[in-house]
Amino acid sequence: MRNIKLTIQYDGSRYKGWQRLGHTDMTIQSKIESVLSKMTNENIEIIGSGRTDVGVHAIKQVANFKTNSNMSTLQMKEYLYRYLPEDIVITNVDEVEERFHSRYNVVSKKYMYKIYNNEYHNPFLRKYTVHIPKKLDLELMKKASSFLIGEHDFTSFRSSKSKKKSNIRIIYSIEIIKKDKLIEIIVHGNGFLYNMVRIIVGTLIEVGLKNIQPEYVNHILLSKDRKLAGPTAPAKGLYLLEVKY
Incomplete structure (x- = not known):
């Protein structure tokens, strides 16, 4: 199982915040998870460094997810850039050690x-x-x-x-x-x-x-x-x- 770290920029203007919500897919987390799940043919859940509220933006949000996909990080980055909405951009995709956790490891x-x-x-x-x-x-x-x-x-x-x-x-x-x-x-x-x-x-x-x-x-x-x-x-x-x- 690989651990993949994402560095994310987004314009939060039209979203209901970062966190996935049951009644809408208009959150940053939902949009990214949807594309990742299609990319890997897996049910992907991402862990963010923290939540941002409705309307808040990010220049350098960080998240990670686990996958069995054998795609290269460059291929992942290009796929995400192609299929995510224009107001969400993954600026870096890196493979990290298994223990890395986007929220718990924040300094x-x-x-x-x-x-x-x-x-x-x-x-x-x-x-x-x-x-x-x-x-x-x-x-x-x-x-x-x-x-x-x-x-x-x-x-x-x-x-x-x-x-x-x-x-x-x-x-x-x-x-x-x-x-x-x-x-x-x-x-x-x-x-x-x-x-x-x-x-x-x-x-x-x-x-x-x-x-x-x-x-x-x-x-x-x-x-x-x-x-x-x-x-x-x-x-x-x-x-x-x-x-x-």
Whole structure:
């Protein structure tokens, strides 16, 4: 039995998220499994590094599956490119050791959030960025983000739907980069709670709009009260940027 690792890019705009659902095939996992099953004549189930929500995109999602197929990895890659929808691309297909597991072996992840900060929205970026018309103060946002670096209980920055037993996570870095009217917030951590990145971004936006002071973010963190943090930023601005093993 071979273990095959996939590196995947996708535009999540029209999908119901990553995870396979019983009532629809409009998920990333379902689309890939369907093509793989036809390719191998086997019932293929893939294991993703983690789930992405409805509308979330990925630049470097990782998944793996087991197969008895004798196709080369190049043949697999070409087959997948030919038969997957245009908004899902497998950028790498690699044979890995039997013990490799896309989810359990993850060391850290990077997410990127894109904001279009201009008076008027950009019609060509509307599905891939969140439009904030009022100018954001990046220096205040950077100061606020510094309180989130390190190992903390991120209860205040998780959805009530989160089922994780522990809310302790480590944030290694938060970068805030401006490129003309586009702002990118890159969050690197050892793991993330449900909606954690989007709530962090929503809170930093509130700081950037001067609705809350940067120091208040530390109070939000220590309070362990979701109600004090900012709103959950829309899914369309979020990208799974990288998965590290």
